[in-house]
Amino acid sequence: MECMTLKPIFKHLFNLVLLCVFSTSALAEIVVKDGFVRAMPPVSPNTAAYFTLINHGDANELISVSTPVAREAQLHTLVTENDVVKMRQVNGFPVEAHGMLMLGERGDHIMLLGLHAPLVEGEMVAFELTFKSGEIVKISLPVSKVSVAADDHHHHHH
Numbered sequence: 438m439e440c441m442t443l444k445p446i447f448k449h450l451f452n453l454v455l456l457c458v459f460s461t462s463a464l465a466e467i468v469v470k471d472g473f474v475r476a477m478p479p480v481s482p483n484t485a486a487y488f489t490l491i492n493h494g495d496a497n498e499l500i501s502v503s504t505p506v507a508r509e510a511q512l513h514t515l516v517t518e519n520d521v522v523k524m525r526q527v528n529g530f531p532v533e534a535h536g537m538l539m540l541g542e543r544g545d546h547i548m549l550l551g552l553h554a555p556l557v558e559g560e561m562v563a564f565e566l567t568f569k570s571g572e573i574v575k576i577s578l579p580v581s582k583v584s585v586a587a588d589d590h591h592h593h594h595h
């Protein structure tokens with residue numbers, strides 16, 4: 438009796454495993470989810486970009502970012518020195534195997550320095566992310582005043 442009920446479950450699990458193996462080999466190992474570029478007043482020459490990255494592969498590291506809209510894109514982290522929060526440039530953001538990298542307004546972010554023109558809210562900005570593995574991931578993020586995720590959260594409470 439027990440065997441009869443368990444068998445379909447094992448079969449189901451087995452199918453799921455097969456599906457996962459297939460999808461990781463067929464799709465990109467690194468996928469970027471919901472991110473945005475902070476819309477700033479036109480006088481500001483700099484802004485920041487945030488996103489969540491999912492790594493379906495081995496341990497990796499985001500080592501550089503480039504975008505056509507700014508002179509330079511730097512990897513920044515926040516450090517607290519004498520109770521003052523400061524931004525500091527780092528050489529890379531490590532990503533664990535099958536892990537996530539979450540950039541956000543209270544931590545690691547992509548700093549865009551020397552915008553060639555003010556960014557317009559709603560426009561898409563292209564980025565090229567280079568990883569230690571040699572993988573290059575091309576993404577585009579919307580220009581927005583608020584985090585898309587934060588906005589969703591807001592709506593849930595209505």
Ligand SMILES: [Cu+2]
Nearest residue numbers: 513524546548
């Ligand atoms: Cu910064």
